[in-house]
Amino acid sequence: MQYRALHSWNVTPEEARRIQNGLCTQVVRTDRFGRINTVAGVDIGLKKDIARASVVVLSFPELQVVDSVVTESPVRFPYVPGLLSFREIPPLLTAFTQLQTEPDLVIVDGQGIAHPRRFGLASHLGLILDKPTIGCAKSRLCGQYEEPESEQGSYTYLMDKGEVIGTVVRTRKNVQVVYISIGHQISLDSARTLTLACCRGYRLPETTRYAHKAASS
Numbered sequence: 001m002q003y004r005a006l007h008s009w010n011v012t013p014e015e016a017r018r019i020q021n022g023l024c025t026q027v028v029r030t031d032r033f034g035r036i037n038t039v040a041g042v043d044i045g046l047k048k049d050i051a052r053a054s055v056v057v058l059s060f061p062e063l064q065v066v067d068s069v070v071t072e073s074p075v076r077f078p079y080v081p082g083l084l085s086f087r088e089i090p091p092l093l094t095a096f097t098q099l100q101t102e103p104d105l106v107i108v109d110g111q112g113i114a115h116p117r118r119f120g121l122a123s124h125l126g127l128i129l130d131k132p133t134i135g136c137a138k139s140r141l142c143g144q145y146e147e148p149e150s151e152q153g154s155y156t157y158l159m160d161k162g163e164v165i166g167t168v169v170r171t172r173k174n175v176q177v178v179y180i181s182i183g184h185q186i187s188l189d190s191a192r193t194l195t196l197a198c199c200r201g202y203r204l205p206e207t208t209r210y211a212h213k214a215a216s217s
Contacts, residue, residue, distance in 0.1 A: 001099045003128050009090050016086045024119040026127055032185035033132045036060050040103035041207025044088045045215035051075045053091035054214035057101045061197055063206045067101035070214050082116055085124035106133045107207040111141050114158055114166035114181035126184025133183030134191040136205060140179050150174050153196060167192050171199045
């Protein structure tokens with residue numbers, strides 16, 4: 001699988017923020033995809049300064065594993081809140097290049113536009129891969145919201161500075177919410193619907209669960 005080299009990865013945190021501010025305007029917030037037959041999950045497991053990157057591709061809507069790659073490579077960017085993509089995308093791209101099955105959609109365990117500069121990990125990865133991506137995060141990076149009802153599928157909007165930046169979704173009855181946002185080439189409604197379609201009785205979608213297991217094993 002190929003990807004676009006949009007910028008250097010050998011940058012300082014200050015330069016990384018400038019890159020985010022420059023690229024965020026290229027994020028497409030509408031549906032730009034056809035039939036979804038495959039969906040991928042990604043994850044990074046860290047052991048000292050080595051990143052174990054996993055990409056797992058599932059059939060959709062069956063959610064059966066059809067391809068999986070795990071690679072290991074050095075971590076070259078420090079942990080800085082809001083700049084996670086500069087730490088995690090380079091190892092993930094190494095894994096993506098080894099895939100035999102190109103996914104139609106990627107669900108990322110992280111933020112899309114629900115980010116102070118509207119350019120989180122899911123948006124950055126989507127722009128580089130030129131693929132529809134969704135951010136489905138376990139925690140909130142920015143914004144305010146009202147707690148949704150306890151029923152599965154209930155949701156409210158995540159707001160920041162008067163802008164809707166995501167949805168706060170209950171993927172299972174009486175469990176903690178997840179924070180779903182546009183990554184790239186997808187609308188917020190589709191991001192929420194497709195993420196829920198990838199859930200099978202757990203808080204997190206199967207894409208994330210499989211990718212986390214692969215990165216941790």
